[in-house]
Amino acid sequence: MAPRxxxxxxxxxxxxxxxxKVGTLKSGRSxxxxxxxxxxxxxxxxEARAKxxxxxxKAAKKRKTAKKTAKKRKAKKRR
Known part of the structure; x- marks a missing residue:
């Protein structure tokens, strides 16, 4: 099996x-x-990806909160 x-x-x-560790690494925009x-x-x-x-x-972001709010909206409409 090939390495990832x-x-x-x-x-x-x-x-x-x-x-x-040295303290010189800076984050993006800020x-x-x-x-x-x-x-x-x-x-x-x-940086390796850019090269x-x-x-x-990158792992896809999961939208659990969006699904929960959508369910709540549907429940309110049914009432």
């Missing part, structure tokens, strides 16, 4: 992690310093 991530993608993530480990990994992966390296697609 390429070695070059993992080096990008490693570089982002080192930048975070430019704030990144303190979260998960956010540093996400930044490294998104065209082998990285899986």
């Amino acid at each position: 991530y390429s070695k070059t993608a993992s080096t990008d993530v490693g570089r982002a992690m080192k930048k975070r 430019g704030r310093t990144v303190k979260s480990r998960k956010q540093a990994i996400a930044i490294g992966l998104s 065209g390296k082998k990285v899986p697609k």
